[in-house]
Amino acid sequence: MSGHGFTSVFAADLEGYLAFKSSMGCYGASRIWYLKQFDRYCADHSLANLDRATIEGWVTALQSSRPGPYRSWMSYIRDFGRWAHINGDDNAYVLSDHWKASFVRSQPYLLADTEIRLFFQAAARIEGSSPWTWQAVAFFALMHSCGLRTGEVRHLTPHDVHLDDGVIEVLASKGHRDRRLPLTGELVELLAGCDARTRGVIAGDRAPFFVMPTGKPVTPVAVGIIFNRIWDKAALTRTLEGKRPRPYDFRHHFAYANLQRWMADGTDVNAMLPYLARYMGHASLDSTYYYVHTSPDFMNSYAAITRDSDRLLPEVGF
Structure with missing residues (x-):
């Protein structure tokens, strides 16, 4: 039995994959839990090949036991397939994007x-x-x-x-x-x-x-x-439908409040975005641009100021 309790023939590979993810700063317990379900499925069915039948068989079985639009767990087995292929298993199957649910990025509650x-x-x-x-x-x-x-x-x-x-x-x-x-x-x-x-x-x-x-x-x-x-x-209102306030919205507010302040002060917002990205711990500017596009008030004001200029902010690539 492996350190995480894996028992199938893929135990060593699963341990190697998790060690790789940990080295990249990914420690999520959810990933381990779902990979344990995959490992148990393979052990119970005596599966020895990381092929399409094995991967899609497990995905189908698990999805049938928990119907609904939530499919983010499929990314774990897809990522494991990529890792196995890169690390020598030429026949390792990477779960097709066909299994992905349509992605709708959550919108923040804009705190006043x-x-x-x-x-x-x-x-x-x-x-x-x-x-x-x-x-x-x-x-x-x-x-x-x-x-x-x-x-x-x-x-x-x-x-x-x-x-x-x-x-x-x-x-x-x-x-x-x-x-x-x-x-x-x-x-x-x-x-x-x-x-x-x-x-x-x-x-x-x-x-x-x-x-x-x-x-x-x-x-x-x-x-x-x-x-x-x-x-x-604080007797603040809370809608039953639509966007609802969350602790994370303080982080959103920090981002667009700085953007609005720079805009009002006449500061070059684009020049400041790399500093904002570094301050907030973003891996790239794409994540920072997201905060720009989630503030309608900011975008309207920014458009008014820059209407005579070329478009300065790129679209967000979701």
Whole structure:
């Protein structure tokens, strides 16, 4: 049996593939779970060839057990087939794009300045014994002021937060990219207060900067729960249909708020986009252009300013 519990004849290849993905900064548990399902299917059916019949047989079996439009899990077996082919299995089958569902990229909820102000006022009034009573403002302020991903804030350690220097280090983030970001004086003050309060409650050294009541790292579910609790406490509206606010929308707001500010100041937005991409940890400008195209207000204003110029922003290639 392999380190991940694989038992089929593909166990060694599956382990090699996961090791490769880990070296690229991809650690998702979902990938491992689905590949274990594939491994079990192959072991149960005594399959020894990574051919079309094996791959599509498993995909068909799994899809029939969970009908619906959700098919992103198919990318794992497609990627494994590519890896196996590159690494010497000339007959390895790469799942056809025919199996892909039509892709619709989710649209962000564009936070208004009033909503943000009311949200943080409500966050400062949280009551209870949970660490969120003193962590919430600092946690979401990092997303709002630095454009961090939710996971990047959750994974911060006390060693990554340099309050004396006024910087944080975002290490081994998406794609194994590191970056060092400056903090405003207000953020330093918030983080210092949060750190002091946590040290008074959690004895000894702690691994995460933001913690659950048990002292363990904050979970993604906990972030969503406290965000919704604060949103409702602020008496902000929530539509039953269409786009709904999420913690990640603070990152979106950071991006287009900077774009709008540069535009209003007469700054060359295109010249600033590479800096914004680096600051936000994007692998390429394509990801940064996405934020440009998701802000209708910005695009309308930008079009008014540049109507006498050639088109400056490329279309987003989804």
